Amino acid sequence: xxxxxxxxxxxxxxxxxxxxxxxxxxxxxxxxxxxxxxxxxxxxxxxxxxxxxxxxxxxxxxxxxxxxxxxxxxxxxxxxxxxxxxxxxxxxxxxxxxxxxxxxxxxxxxxxxxxxxxxxxxxxxxxxxxxxxxxxxxxxxxxxxxxxxxxxxxxxxxxxxxxxxxxxxxxxxxxxxxxxxxxxxxxxxxxxxxxxxxxxxxxxxxxxxxxxxxxxxxxxxxxxxxxxxxxxxxxxxxxxxxxxxxxxxxxxxxxxxxxxxxxxxxxxxxxxxxxxxxxxxxxxxxxxxxxxxxxxxxxxxxxxxxxxxxxxxxxxxxxxxxxxxxxxxxxxxxxxxxxxxxxxxxxxxxxxxxxxxxxxxxxxxx
Amino acid sequence: xxxxxxxxxxxxxxxxxxxxxxxxxxxxxxxxxxxxxxxxxxxxxxxxxxxxxxxxxxxxxxxxxxxxxxxxxxxxxxxxxxxxxxxxxxxxxxxxxxxxxxxxxxxxxxxxxxxxxxxxxxxxxxxxxxxxxxxxxxxxxxxxxxxxxxxxxxxxxxxxxxxxxxxxxxxxxxxxxxxxxxxxxxxxxxxxxxxxxxxxxxxxxxxxxxxxxxxxxxxxxxxxxxxxxxxxxxxxxxxxxxxxxxxxxxxxxxxxxxxxxxxxxxxxx
Ligand SMILES: Nc1ncnc2c1ncn2[C@@H]1O[C@H](COP(=O)(O)OP(=O)(O)O)[C@@H](O)[C@H]1O
Ligand SMILES: [Mg+2]
Numbered sequence: 001x002x003x004x005x006x007x008x009x010x011x012x013x014x015x016x017x018x019x020x021x022x023x024x025x026x027x028x029x030x031x032x033x034x035x036x037x038x039x040x041x042x043x044x045x046x047x048x049x050x051x052x053x054x055x056x057x058x059x060x061x062x063x064x065x066x067x068x069x070x071x072x073x074x075x076x077x078x079x080x081x082x083x084x085x086x087x088x089x090x091x092x093x094x095x096x097x098x099x100x101x102x103x104x105x106x107x108x109x110x111x112x113x114x115x116x117x118x119x120x121x122x123x124x125x126x127x128x129x130x131x132x133x134x135x136x137x138x139x140x141x142x143x144x145x146x147x148x149x150x151x152x153x154x155x156x157x158x159x160x161x162x163x164x165x166x167x168x169x170x171x172x173x174x175x176x177x178x179x180x181x182x183x184x185x186x187x188x189x190x191x192x193x194x195x196x197x198x199x200x201x202x203x204x205x206x207x208x209x210x211x212x213x214x215x216x217x218x219x220x221x222x223x224x225x226x227x228x229x230x231x232x233x234x235x236x237x238x239x240x241x242x243x244x245x246x247x248x249x250x251x252x253x254x255x256x257x258x259x260x261x262x263x264x265x266x267x268x269x270x271x272x273x274x275x276x277x278x279x280x281x282x283x284x285x286x287x288x289x290x291x292x293x294x295x296x297x298x299x300x301x302x303x304x305x306x307x308x309x310x311x312x313x314x315x316x317x318x319x320x321x322x323x324x325x326x327x328x329x330x331x332x333x334x335x336x337x338x339x340x341x342x343x344x345x346x347x348x349x350x351x352x353x354x355x356x357x358x359x360x361x362x363x364x365x366x
Numbered sequence: 367x368x369x370x371x372x373x374x375x376x377x378x379x380x381x382x383x384x385x386x387x388x389x390x391x392x393x394x395x396x397x398x399x400x401x402x403x404x405x406x407x408x409x410x411x412x413x414x415x416x417x418x419x420x421x422x423x424x425x426x427x428x429x430x431x432x433x434x435x436x437x438x439x440x441x442x443x444x445x446x447x448x449x450x451x452x453x454x455x456x457x458x459x460x461x462x463x464x465x466x467x468x469x470x471x472x473x474x475x476x477x478x479x480x481x482x483x484x485x486x487x488x489x490x491x492x493x494x495x496x497x498x499x500x501x502x503x504x505x506x507x508x509x510x511x512x513x514x515x516x517x518x519x520x521x522x523x524x525x526x527x528x529x530x531x532x533x534x535x536x537x538x539x540x541x542x543x544x545x546x547x548x549x550x551x552x553x554x555x556x557x558x559x560x561x562x563x564x565x566x567x568x569x570x571x572x573x574x575x576x577x578x579x580x581x582x583x584x585x586x587x588x589x590x591x592x593x594x595x596x597x598x599x600x601x602x603x604x605x606x607x608x609x610x611x612x613x614x615x616x617x618x619x620x621x622x623x624x625x626x627x628x629x630x631x632x633x634x635x
Contacts, residue, residue, distance in 0.1 A: 235505040237489050241482045248480045252549065253465065253499045262501050 015355060016228060019311035020221060026053070027217045031210045047206035054213040054281045056321050060314035061220045061274035063301045065267040068227050070299070071308030072236065073263055074243035076161075078295045079168030080271050082175050083143035085289035087272025089179075090142050092192035092285040093126060094135035095203075099196050112194070113187045123185040132199060139276040140269040147268030148261065155257040155264070160246070169292045176290030191286025198280050209281065216277045220314070223270050227310050230266070239263055300343045306353025315354060387454025387471060387556055389419040394557055394587045395440070400449035402435055402611075409435040410446065411611035417557070422583035424598045425591045426622075427608035428631060433591045436608070437559050441474050442467045453557070473555030477562050479542040483535025487526050487545055490534050491517045494549035516552070524548040524578060540571030544578060551582070558588045564597050576600045595623075607631075 033045040062084050069075040096111040105115040109122055128134045182188040201208045230236055241249040242256050250256045279285045305316020327335045350357055387394055395417040402410040410432045417423055425433055438444035442464040451459040457470055482490050521527045524544040564572040580601055582588050592598050605622045607615040615625045622628055
């Protein structure tokens with residue numbers, strides 16, 4: 001049993017091998033080139049770039065979570081940034097509680113925005129969030145429970161296809177509106193920011209960002225391996241069967257709703273972890289992260305990279321976001337059109353995304 | 367009747383039934399006085415049908431005779447207005463829902479083949495295997511030697527051993543039909559219902575399907591609904607002719623074909 005488990009994890013196609021290799025290389029090179037190479041050198045990687053790469057990898061983990069449900073089970077989620085943002089808020093709450101008396105108002109317990117709102121007491125859901133283990137539990141629990149409740153209602157009433165996609169949009173939109181309200185207790189439209197340190201490590205320091213980058217690489221690799229284990233197991237074959245012929249899968253005795261539900265919850269938790277790693281690197285979490293458009297962007301990343309491969313989703317996330325970083329700086333007004341055009345192009349010309357194109361090219365050349 | 371309704375409302379009769387049919391009287395299926403009306407129109411009209419254990423039975427009849435409706439009743443898809451349906455001596459089919467009936471050992475092959483196209487032939491059979499299908503168990507499931515043997519045996523039976531690693535989507539129409547029969551066999555049914563298996567098949571495929579169905583009977587009962595009289599002649603020991611929702615004639619193919627009523631119905635079609 002044990003050896004087969006490990007075999008299954010390692011049993012990998014070429015793409016997965018390359019993906020893990022690239023991650024390992026990044027984990028070694030990026031810290032080395034940032035910390036060991038002097039700043040003047042051409043080879044030096046500035047901390048700014050380390051953080052940018054870390055952000056891309058958080059997006060890659062989010063993309064993998066979306067690919068898991070969309071590429072393998074046909075559930076097109078247009079609301080996954082809701083789970084991402086919830087994970088981010090859980091981390092943000094922890095970071096807020098670490099500020100203590102260093103805030104503008106110097107209140108040892110209440111974050112600045114609560115003092116500003118004249119609140120006298122910490123809301124109940126902020127209690128204990130100064131403890132790292134509890135905060136980390138909330139990082140997976142908050143998105144997990146939301147996904148469970150949402151999925152239980154949606155899958156049990158057999159909402160599928162475009163209807164499901166629409167209600168996932170509604171979900172993230174509703175959360176965005178709720179988090180914008182000051183009374184919710186999450187900092188309103190300013191969100192949570194001005195973080196000082198994480199586990200005692202100064203967030204202004206480059207080395208902390210290198211450590212966060214490494215943590216992101218590790219989370220991405222583990223998340224990827226977990227997803228691969230799932231899709232290569234018989235569970236994976238069942239969810240693909242559900243994707244291709246749901247009623248037939250039900251007919252031969254699979255409780256389709258349970259399969260969808262657990263896959264959905266797991267995916268939401270992965271998205272939550274991605275969000276939690278994102279927030280300390282970026283330094284802020286606000287309700288804008290719930291914006292419906294963000295969730296649609298994630299779907300574009302996955303489509304561009306190639307759905308149903310996992311590593312393709314990660315590749316798409318990094319490439320599209322690299323393009324976004326570049327374009328929003330050079331030609332800010334063009335970005336949205338570029339994104340829309342990209343999606344249309346990929347849908348029409350590259351239904352299997354970049355990974356599909358590469359596979360085709362390799363087949364032709366051999 | 368009331369007791370049955372209460373049972374059903376409470377979800378009883380789904381797992382409390384014994385799982386395997388009792389065929390001590392050598393009869394595996396009893397349909398008695400089954401009547402099904404759609405808006406007053408009787409699709410089945412006091413139908414009586416008995417299938418023996420291990421028998422291969424052909425049901426023929428003109429379009430609209432009620433053949434598919436009969437299968438719907440047996441598998442729990444349609445509730446009859448009157449009559450009784452028993453699986454062996456002890457299992458009351460009318461008190462059960464579809465999944466429970468399938469679990470008790472009645473497998474049904476629909477007309478249109480629906481296999482999982484992006485899975486291999488082997489994986490299709492693996493998916494259809496009887497056993498605990500809860501997500502957690504399936505996530506860590508591993509094929510035992512016995513299960514592997516079972517899959518290989520079914521591959522052999524349906525003649526797809528050499529196609530085991532092909533995507534099911536790339537199979538021919540006939541091969542898909544056999545694979546689907548194979549998927550039913552993985553659940554080890556005691557009664558197999560097959561609706562028009564050779565529609566759209568080439569003559570060679572039709573011939574192999576006949577061999578397959580004949581080989582399946584004996585260990586289990588097989589009920590085949592079919593239009594193709596040559597095909598029926600090639601497999602059937604006993605034929606039942608349905609007409610307007612009840613049995614018009616029953617007997618060997620020669621008896622049935624020479625029956626005056628049957629000739630009239632078929633010529634009048
Ligand atoms: N759901 C339904 N609603 C109304 N009429 C139906 C329904 N299902 C079947 N029928 C009618 O019942 C009759 C028997 O149909 P069916 O069992 O499909 O016949 P067969 O399979 O022998 O061709 C037909 O006249 C058909 O139109
Ligand atoms: Mg019919």
